[in-house]
Amino acid sequence: MPARIPIVGAAHHDSSTINEAQAHESDVGIQVTKYGQFCPVAKAAEIFAERWTPLILRELLCGSHRFSELEHGLPRISRSLLAQRLRFLESVGLIERRITRDSRSPEYHLTDAGQDLYEVVIRLGEWSHRWFNPLVDENDLDPQLLLWDMHRRLNKDCLPDRRIVIQFDFRGEVTGSYWLLLEPGEPSVCWDPPGFEVDLIVRCDTLAMHRVWLGHQSLADALAKGQIELDGARDLVRAFPDWFALSHFASVKGTYQAAAASA
Numbered sequence: 001m002p003a004r005i006p007i008v009g010a011a012h013h014d015s016s017t018i019n020e021a022q023a024h025e026s027d028v029g030i031q032v033t034k035y036g037q038f039c040p041v042a043k044a045a046e047i048f049a050e051r052w053t054p055l056i057l058r059e060l061l062c063g064s065h066r067f068s069e070l071e072h073g074l075p076r077i078s079r080s081l082l083a084q085r086l087r088f089l090e091s092v093g094l095i096e097r098r099i100t101r102d103s104r105s106p107e108y109h110l111t112d113a114g115q116d117l118y119e120v121v122i123r124l125g126e127w128s129h130r131w132f133n134p135l136v137d138e139n140d141l142d143p144q145l146l147l148w149d150m151h152r153r154l155n156k157d158c159l160p161d162r163r164i165v166i167q168f169d170f171r172g173e174v175t176g177s178y179w180l181l182l183e184p185g186e187p188s189v190c191w192d193p194p195g196f197e198v199d200l201i202v203r204c205d206t207l208a209m210h211r212v213w214l215g216h217q218s219l220a221d222a223l224a225k226g227q228i229e230l231d232g233a234r235d236l237v238r239a240f241p242d243w244f245a246l247s248h249f250a251s252v253k254g255t256y257q258a259a260a261a262s263a
Contacts, residue, residue, distance in 0.1 A: 065107040129249040138173040200232035215250030
């Protein structure tokens with residue numbers, strides 16, 4: 001087994017006070033927070049707790065390796081900040097950059113130290129969903145990010161053995177039409193019409209679709225209320241619920257759900 005890469009690549013700077021976090025520039029020219037404490041939690045936070053870093057690690061753990069794939073999962077981060085964060089994570093030994101023969105664009109892969117954060121990221125999400133994640137509202141909606149997440153959580157054993165094109169028409173607070181291509185091998189998301197005949201149309205209230213994905217509402221309930229409508233061949237409509245595994249955190253019952261159940 002290869003030796004684990006130590007997370008000690010960033011230059012250490014002593015803090016001028018033991019009680020105040022200090023911003024310092026790393027050896028890759030990025031401002032990072034230094035707490036000036038020997039505590040391992042503080043040392044880990046200097047790397048993990050920078051803005052956007054947990055979400056970048058989430059995307060890498062979910063299988064995104066190219067810069068463009070990371071952008072799809074992090075639509076609100078600037079390209080320059082994403083590039084800075086990737087350089088920093090590389091400098092401290094959490095990721096490595098690889099150039100493949102058939103592409104000039106680098107790929108970003110987690111090292112052993114980065115992979116070791118899987119349980120940290122998962123437990124962080126579960127903790128949030130259990131204690132601090134009430135029903136999503138209009139301020140949290142992002143149908144493009146939702147569809148990007150959905151295409152990574154497919155029950156591939158349940159998918160048809162031919163290409164299926166699904167058109168999602170989002171309505172309500174946030175609108176838009178996007179396409180999911182379920183192809184043998186690798187599914188993909190299209191933000192523009194893909195040029196293939198549509199097999200199934202999903203007309204959905206954007207808020208309801210987010211709540212279904214997070215386990216806040218059942219798909220059956222949303223269908224019964226007309227918040228989600230399926231239009232296509234009968235066999236595809238019947239099979240649709242089995243194609244998606246829902247969010248990893250959908251099975252985590254939040255405190256608000258427990259309170260509602262006991263009321």
